[in-house]
Amino acid sequence: MQARALVIQYADNLAKKNIEGILNALSDDVQLKLRDGISLEGKSIVRDFYEKSFAKGDYTFSHEFLDEKVVADLTFVNGKLNKNYIRVGKQAEITIYYFSFILKKVAGELKLWQLRVV
Numbered sequence: 001m002q003a004r005a006l007v008i009q010y011a012d013n014l015a016k017k018n019i020e021g022i023l024n025a026l027s028d029d030v031q032l033k034l035r036d037g038i039s040l041e042g043k044s045i046v047r048d049f050y051e052k053s054f055a056k057g058d059y060t061f062s063h064e065f066l067d068e069k070v071v072a073d074l075t076f077v078n079g080k081l082n083k084n085y086i087r088v089g090k091q092a093e094i095t096i097y098y099f100s101f102i103l104k105k106v107a108g109e110l111k112l113w114q115l116r117v118v
Contacts, residue, residue: 002110003068003075003077003101003103003110004065004068004077006025006103006110006111006112007063007065007077007079007101007112008063009021009025010022010025010112011061011063011081012061013025014050014059014061015058015059015060015061017050017054017058019047019050019051019054022046022050023043023046023047025111025112026043026046026111026112026113027104027106027111027112027113028042028043028106029041029042029113030042030043030046030111030112030113030114030115031113031114031115032046032114032115032117033114033115033116033117034115034117035097035117035118056087057085057086057087057090058085058086059083059084059085059086060083060084060086061081061082061083061084062081062082063079063080063081063082064079064080064081065077065078065079066078066079066080067079073104073105074102074103074104074113075102075103075104075110076100076101076102076103077100077101077103078098078099078100078101079098079099080096080097080098080099081096081097081098081099081117082094082095082096082097083095083096083097097117097118098117098118099115099116099117099118100115100116101114101115102114102115
C-alpha cells in the first residue's frame, strides 16, 4: 500500500472509530506526538488513548499532502489536515493541523511508525 493511502486509511479509521483498523496500520514501536504535549508510545497506549478520545465525540477529516520522500526503508509524508471535531453536547470545532508521518517497512509491509502533529 502506498504511503499516502495508508495515511488516509489511518484518518478514515479515526473517523469511523475503528480501533483495530488504526492499530493494524501502526508498527509495534509506534510513537505519536500530538498537540498539547500528548506523547503516545506503543500500541496499547495508543489503544487506550483512542478509546477514551472516541467517547468524547466524532471526527471528520480532510487532507492536503505537501510532500513525500523515500529514504532507504523509510517514507516521510507531510501535509495539512483539517479536523472537524464534534464533541458530545458542544459546538463543532474545526482545527487545522500540520502533520508529519514517518512510515517504515515491517516484514515487507509499510506501517506508520512515527507521527508528529503541530
